[in-house]
Structure formats: C-alpha cells, structure tokens
Amino acid sequence: MTTTSPQGRTELLRADGSPVRVLVVDDESSITELLSLALRYEGWRIQSAGDGQGALQAAREFRPDVVVLDMMLPDMDGLSVLGRLRRELPDVPVLFLTAKDAVEDRIAGLTAGGDDYVTKPFSLEEVVARLRGLIRRAGAADRRSDSTLVVGDLSLDEDSHEVWRSGDSIHLTATEFELLRFLMRNPRRVLSKAQILDRVWSYDFGGQANVVELYISYLRRKIDAGREPMIHTRRGAGYLIKPAA
Amino acid sequence: MTTTSPQGRTELLRADGSPVRVLVVDDESSITELLSLALRYEGWRIQSAGDGQGALQAAREFRPDVVVLDMMLPDMDGLSVLGRLRRELPDVPVLFLTAKDAVEDRIAGLTAGGDDYVTKPFSLEEVVARLRGLIRRAGAADRRSDSTLVVGDLSLDEDSHEVWRSGDSIHLTATEFELLRFLMRNPRRVLSKAQILDRVWSYDFGGQANVVELYISYLRRKIDAGREPMIHTRRGAGYLIKPAA
DNA sequence: CCTGTTTCTCAGACAAATCACAGACTCGCG
DNA sequence: CGCGAGTCTGTGATTTGTCTGAGAAACAGG
Structure with a gap:
C-alpha cells in the first residue's frame, strides 16, 4: 500500500496501515546508525543488531517485514545466520550487504528466491530503492503499487x-x-x-x-x-x- | 501543529500543544546566547550546553524535540557526540553548525536522515527556518503541516x-x-x-x-x-x- | 589484455548576486 | 513653500556560485 503525504513524498505502508518494520544486521555501528537514520526517515520502524545472536533474538521479538543482513558477522558466518533467520521468518525477504570483491555467484545463488543484495560501499538511495522493491514484491496481496x-x-x-x-x-x-x-x-x-x-x-x-x-x-x-x-x-x-x- | 496568534504570528507547537523544546550545543557562549534569545522569541523552550558532556546530560533530562549542534566542541569531537545523542534520542532531528570552509570536510552522511546544516556565520532567519523545517518534517507522519x-x-x-x-x-x-x-x-x-x-x-x-x-x-x-x-x-x-x- | 564506457578532477569561462557609493527624491515640519 | 532627515535607486566593482570542456583514472566486457 502506498500513500502520498502532504509534502508529496510517497510512503510505503503495510496492509494494515502500520509502518514497515526493518531489521538491520551489521557489526559496524557506523553502518547500522547510518541505515537506521536513513530508513527511519522513510517512515519505517527500525531495529538493529550487531551480531548473529542479536539478529535472531530481534527476529523473534521484532517480527520485521524485511531484513538487511551483512554477510560478514563476528560470531557466526552469514550463511548459518541466514538459515536460522529463514526458519524463524520464512517469508521475509532479505537484502544482503557484501564486500565488493565477495564471490558473486555465491550471492547470486542466495538471491534466487526473490532476495536482493548491494555491495559495500553503497549509496543510501540504492539501499532504499532495493528495500522498497523487496517490500513491494513481498506484499503480493495488493500488487497495485508499481515501480x-x-x-x-x-x-x-x-x-x-x-x-x-x-x-x-x-x-x-x-x-x-x-x-x-x-x-x-x-x-x-x-x-x-x-x-x-x-x-x-x-x-x-x-x-x-x-x-x-x-x-x-x-x-x-x-x-x-x-x-x-x-x-x-x-x-x-x-x-x-x-x-x- | 500550527496556530496563529492575535498578532498574526504563526507558532509551531507540539502535538499536545506544549512549546517545542530545542537543545543548543556550542562552546562559544556568544552563539548560544544569540540563538537562545532568537529561538525563545519564536515561543520555543531552550536549553543550552557548552560541551559534549553537558549536551548528553541535557539530552537525557530536557528531552528536546530538536538539537542544534556545533561540530567543533572542546571535549569530544562532533561525531562521537552525535553518535551518543542518537542513542539517547533516536528520532530527534539535528541541525548542524559548521564552519564555512569545513563544509567540504566531513558533512558526508550527516544530512542523510533528513537532518540539515547551516554554515557559520549564519543568519537567524536561516536557522529558524531550518529548524521549523526539521520540526515540521519530524512530525509530518500524520499532521498536515505545509510549507x-x-x-x-x-x-x-x-x-x-x-x-x-x-x-x-x-x-x-x-x-x-x-x-x-x-x-x-x-x-x-x-x-x-x-x-x-x-x-x-x-x-x-x-x-x-x-x-x-x-x-x-x-x-x-x-x-x-x-x-x-x-x-x-x-x-x-x-x-x-x-x-x- | 585491449577497448569502449563511466566516473571523476581540474580549471577556466561565464553569469548572477551582493553591496558601496552617491545623487535624486519625498515627506513632514516649520 | 522651503529645508533637512530619511529614503530610494542607478551605476558599477567585486565576490561568489555554477557550468562545462578536456582529459586522467577506474572499470566492465569481450
């Protein structure tokens, strides 16, 4: 669902009209802060986590609509975090953050299921645009929103x-x-x-x-x-x- | 929320009708005094601090709706003050004060979350206008404030x-x-x-x-x-x- | 690797905005 | 009706902000 504010900015909302919930997982706090700031400004609710443990806990409690996940975490590797996240949140799309030189085909395999990724360093417009795309596609119920x-x-x-x-x-x-x-x-x-x-x-x-x-x-x-x-x-x-x- | 006084001046108020609260952080007392005076005249409640420590304490106790922050502070650098302020007041927008020639330096990412900045020396109208913009947009979720x-x-x-x-x-x-x-x-x-x-x-x-x-x-x-x-x-x-x- | 494309720096050309100065004007008062 | 303080505005010097060409460096795709 989209709605247009008095300023002319278009906001993305969930089916029930409440704000979209985004979980941001990255161990660099400068990144989570930057993203929290920018995504909050989109009108979304943000929760952040600095490691795999925190991510799983937040997933259970915060029930996000979409997850931003850095593939380089200190306590466990990205893939196993991803696996456990999936068990907890089966239908929630994931936006991967990867280093520029990361193995491309590995990521390509991961994004096969409608997920997406951006490489670091990214621009905020890029991240916001990809997240909007993921949310839009996940909300298959009303697909009126167009791109x-x-x-x-x-x-x-x-x-x-x-x-x-x-x-x-x-x-x-x-x-x-x-x-x-x-x-x-x-x-x-x-x-x-x-x-x-x-x-x-x-x-x-x-x-x-x-x-x-x-x-x-x-x-x-x-x-x-x-x-x-x-x-x-x-x-x-x-x-x-x-x-x- | 805006209301128009008998004199025809338009005042910006918080949702509950109480005055907007502004925290001003700068080590030059001539600046904090100038700003306090001018912003008080707007009908806002002002608290000022001269260093990072004071700013954090004021943030906790005063709970401002918006912060004016000089990026050159004596005790700690602007960025770390900013980080700690954000942890304390996640949704509060910040107006940065920067030296004219420092603009290039590292304003990078600062305006990303809908924050804003003005360069020294500034005009009071400019500061007031930007603060009004920040306040308006921060509360813009539902309120129909226009510009x-x-x-x-x-x-x-x-x-x-x-x-x-x-x-x-x-x-x-x-x-x-x-x-x-x-x-x-x-x-x-x-x-x-x-x-x-x-x-x-x-x-x-x-x-x-x-x-x-x-x-x-x-x-x-x-x-x-x-x-x-x-x-x-x-x-x-x-x-x-x-x-x- | 080589080639075409994209990104970005640098520097000069150009245009617009700001402001000082000074003389012209106007209002209100005697 | 004339004078003076206060105000208005033309001229032009200077500063500031923006645009764009030329080319170096980074990159992507054969």
Whole structure:
C-alpha cells in the first residue's frame, strides 16, 4: 500500500496501515546508525543488531517485514545466520550487504528466491530503492503499487531502469539514474548539493562536491536537451525537478 | 501543529500543544546566547550546553524535540557526540553548525536522515527556518503541516523556494527570499531596519545599514511592480507587509 | 589484455548576486 | 513653500556560485 503525504513524498505502508518494520544486521555501528537514520526517515520502524545472536533474538521479538543482513558477522558466518533467520521468518525477504570483491555467484545463488543484495560501499538511495522493491514484491496481496516514478512527461521505471521523456527513451548511466531517481522522489523540493551527495553517492565518497554539478549537467543534456527544462537551479540553495509547466 | 496568534504570528507547537523544546550545543557562549534569545522569541523552550558532556546530560533530562549542534566542541569531537545523542534520542532531528570552509570536510552522511546544516556565520532567519523545517518534517507522519506562507495574494513556499503573486511566479535571489520570508512571517507588523539586519543578514555582517533599503527596493520591483503595493514604509520606524486590499 | 564506457578532477569561462557609493527624491515640519 | 532627515535607486566593482570542456583514472566486457 502506498500513500502520498502532504509534502508529496510517497510512503510505503503495510496492509494494515502500520509502518514497515526493518531489521538491520551489521557489526559496524557506523553502518547500522547510518541505515537506521536513513530508513527511519522513510517512515519505517527500525531495529538493529550487531551480531548473529542479536539478529535472531530481534527476529523473534521484532517480527520485521524485511531484513538487511551483512554477510560478514563476528560470531557466526552469514550463511548459518541466514538459515536460522529463514526458519524463524520464512517469508521475509532479505537484502544482503557484501564486500565488493565477495564471490558473486555465491550471492547470486542466495538471491534466487526473490532476495536482493548491494555491495559495500553503497549509496543510501540504492539501499532504499532495493528495500522498497523487496517490500513491494513481498506484499503480493495488493500488487497495485508499481515501480514507476512520474513527473510531468518524464517517467522512470525502478525495475527496468528505463527512462522516458514524452515518448523518447533515454539511456542513463548508473549514477545519472540514481541522481534522477532521487530528484524525482522529491519533486518540487529544493535539494542541496550536500543532501544529494549524502543520498546518491556512497557513504565513503571523499571527492569534490562539484560532481553533483557535473552530473546535473549530464542529466540536463539528456533530459532537458531542446525541451522545456525540468531541472532547475536555485542559486545558493540547490536543485529541484518539476513538470515543465 | 500550527496556530496563529492575535498578532498574526504563526507558532509551531507540539502535538499536545506544549512549546517545542530545542537543545543548543556550542562552546562559544556568544552563539548560544544569540540563538537562545532568537529561538525563545519564536515561543520555543531552550536549553543550552557548552560541551559534549553537558549536551548528553541535557539530552537525557530536557528531552528536546530538536538539537542544534556545533561540530567543533572542546571535549569530544562532533561525531562521537552525535553518535551518543542518537542513542539517547533516536528520532530527534539535528541541525548542524559548521564552519564555512569545513563544509567540504566531513558533512558526508550527516544530512542523510533528513537532518540539515547551516554554515557559520549564519543568519537567524536561516536557522529558524531550518529548524521549523526539521520540526515540521519530524512530525509530518500524520499532521498536515505545509510549507507555504501566505499574505493576501502573495505566497511563498519554503520547500520549493517559489514565490507567487496572484498567479505569477516570481524569481527571487537568496537574500531577497530571506527578507521576504521574514516580512511575511510578521505581517502587518512594522520591522525596523535594525531588526531586519539582525535577522536576515549573518551575525557578522559589517556593511552599510542601507543594504536593507536596497533589498526592499529590489523586492518592491519584483513583488509590487504595477500592482497595489504590499510593502509599505513607515518613515523613521521601518517597513511592513500587508495584504493589498 | 585491449577497448569502449563511466566516473571523476581540474580549471577556466561565464553569469548572477551582493553591496558601496552617491545623487535624486519625498515627506513632514516649520 | 522651503529645508533637512530619511529614503530610494542607478551605476558599477567585486565576490561568489555554477557550468562545462578536456582529459586522467577506474572499470566492465569481450
């Protein structure tokens, strides 16, 4: 079920209207804190655990709708935590966090059952988007919710990663896509460069802040080229996207 | 929840009608005093602390709804204060104060959870506006708070930074926008040039006092041009804004 | 490995915003 | 009706913020 708040942000809720419950399992507290913060901001209820034991206990007591699970835990290995979690919560989807160099096919096997994964370091937009996808797919009962964002004559499909502007298909790179998704999830709202950097780039990005300007420039070439512009600069404040008028 | 006082000032209150509670953490007492004064004037309850220890104690005892936190504290670094604050007050949004040149450094991830920041030196209007935004969004789950100021046929949206006068969109620069916001938050009330300077310009502004006249002049061109004027001069006293009719 | 793509840094070009200054204007008072 | 304090606004110097081209580095897919 989705509902739209007065600000125009779309919230994902459970069938009974209560907030979605997410269990975050990672031994680095900076990661659980970052995720708790960001996911809470989505309007979800968060519980976190730092090891396998804590995860299992939380699973029993908190009854989450979805789990974020780091595959590197101190007390027991990811796979056995996963197995026990499954016994406790058979139908709950899992979003795996893995190191970039982790064996890909191993993960691929795990995600076969409708789970998903992201590699560290991740961007918050990425994690939020994947979680929304998992929740959406798990709530098979009402599958009305769809995966397309629309602002004016611009639409973006989160599943197929396709973007269209008034009938024309537009190819975007991964970063361009995430930036546009973030803008479109917050239409008519000014987003500062710092906010954009925090959500769209990975948490360990240490580069120049003007990558944001650069990617805005790329997006404009592809989306606004020769049309009524939808991406606008608010000097000294940030950027916003809105229908062409 | 918002309520409008007889004077026409809009006050932000908590769900139970009690005043909003703000914790201000900064080691420079000139800053905490300046902020306490200004925020008290908003009708909020203020507590201040000069170091990390004090901040944590105040967090436990005062239970603020929002925290203003300088990232440069004497006893412990901003990040660890932040971490401990979060453990104590998980859902309380934070407004960070940072030095202008430190912006680059490690603001990374700080605005991720819907938090916000302002750079020193700041203007009081800016701080108040951001705090109002944080409070509004933190309680936005059910309450229908919106981000638009309206005076007569003039409206100003704090999220999109858009200004409209009877259907026409008006583009304002950052300073013009803040000045107009201050006027519109105090409709039908005479504001002296000194008050305006203190609120809209940063606290270390050292320039000529007639910038206020200059910016009033800019605003009139954009807002009152060819219409019934809404901005009025009270010779020897200051300026005020009121509906044209 | 090699090749095309993507990400990102750097630096210069450009545009907009801010503000000082000074002269023009206006209101209210004698 | 003339004067002066107070206010308004044109001009332009300076600062600040944004955009974008060129190319280096990292990466992905044969």
